Amino acid sequence: MKDKVELPEGTTEMKVTIQICSRGWGEGLAVDVDGWTPDSAIQIIVDDQIWENKIPKGRVHHNSYYKHEYGESFPTNAFNVSGKHDVTLTIKMVGSKGEDVLKWPRIDFWKAILTFYIHEATPTPIPIITPTPTPTPTVTIMPTPTPSPTPIPIITPTPIPSTTPTPPGFKAVFAIVGLLAVAYLLIRKRQT
Numbered sequence: 001m002k003d004k005v006e007l008p009e010g011t012t013e014m015k016v017t018i019q020i021c022s023r024g025w026g027e028g029l030a031v032d033v034d035g036w037t038p039d040s041a042i043q044i045i046v047d048d049q050i051w052e053n054k055i056p057k058g059r060v061h062h063n064s065y066y067k068h069e070y071g072e073s074f075p076t077n078a079f080n081v082s083g084k085h086d087v088t089l090t091i092k093m094v095g096s097k098g099e100d101v102l103k104w105p106r107i108d109f110w111k112a113i114l115t116f117y118i119h120e121a122t123p124t125p126i127p128i129i130t131p132t133p134t135p136t137p138t139v140t141i142m143p144t145p146t147p148s149p150t151p152i153p154i155i156t157p158t159p160i161p162s163t164t165p166t167p168p169g170f171k172a173v174f175a176i177v178g179l180l181a182v183a184y185l186l187i188r189k190r191q192t
Contacts, residue, residue: 001089001090001091001092001112002088002089002090002091003088003089004086004087004088004089005086005087005088005089005114006085006086007081007084007085007086007087007116008116008118009118010118010119010120011081011082011084011116011117011118012080012081012082012117012118012119013078013079013080013081013082013116013117013119014046014078014079014081014087014114014115014116014117015075015076015077015078015079015114015115015117016044016046016051016075016076016079016089016091016112016113016114016115017073017074017075017076017112017113017115018042018044018073018074018075018091018107018111018112018113019073019111019112019113020068020072020073020074020107028066028067028068028072028107029042029053029055029066029067029068029105029106029107030055030061030062030064030065030066030067030105030106030107031055031064031065031066031095031096031105031106032063032064033060033063033064033065035096035097035105036055036057036065036095036097037095037096037097038054038057038095039054039094039095040054040055040065040093040094040095040096040105041053041054041055041093041094041095041105042091042092042093042094042105042107043090043091043092043093043094044076044089044090044091045088045089045090045091045092046079046081046087046088046089046090047079047081047084047087047088049079049080051076051077051079052094053067053074054067054095055067055095055105073113075115078117089112089114091107091112093105093106093107
């Protein structure tokens with residue numbers, strides 16, 4: 001499987017968690033006993049960074065060495081994706097002997113869950129600059145003669161009557177009271 005993954009802005013690290021299928025053949029990561037090598041594994045690759053989960057020789061089920069039961073999951077280490085907008089995610093099986101594909105490593109996985117880590121930058125302290133005080137200039141006040149006032153006619157505006165707005169829901173109160181009265185009368189009429 002190979003796919004391009006767009007990263008959320010500011011992502012610095014990414015993890016991949018493989019969820020094993022719960023309706024498979026009983027083992028999640030397996031290789032046929034005859035096809036096993038010490039390098040039999042799943043590789044999860046993000047761009048040029050490789051994480052590997054090897055299948056050990058030992059546990060056998062359906063003539064296969066296996067690791068992880070159905071329904072389990074396993075996460076990778078964190079991949080460094082700082083400064084990138086997207087990455088190429090590759091999931092592949094490696095380490096087989098022979099040409100018989102039925103003996104190659106295989107995985108019965110349900111989904112790959114991607115986790116993105118966005119680290120917030122540490123704030124840089126900003127120096128506080130205190131201004132140097134400057135001397136206050138001296139102001140001399142000189143009186144100026146006041147001109148004689150000119151009478152201004154005063155116009156009194158005529159008030160325009162405005163309607164008093166009804167508060168919101170005021171009509172709703174009357175509607176509810178009316179409905180309750182009708183309901184009361186209907187119930188009373190049924191009882192008689």
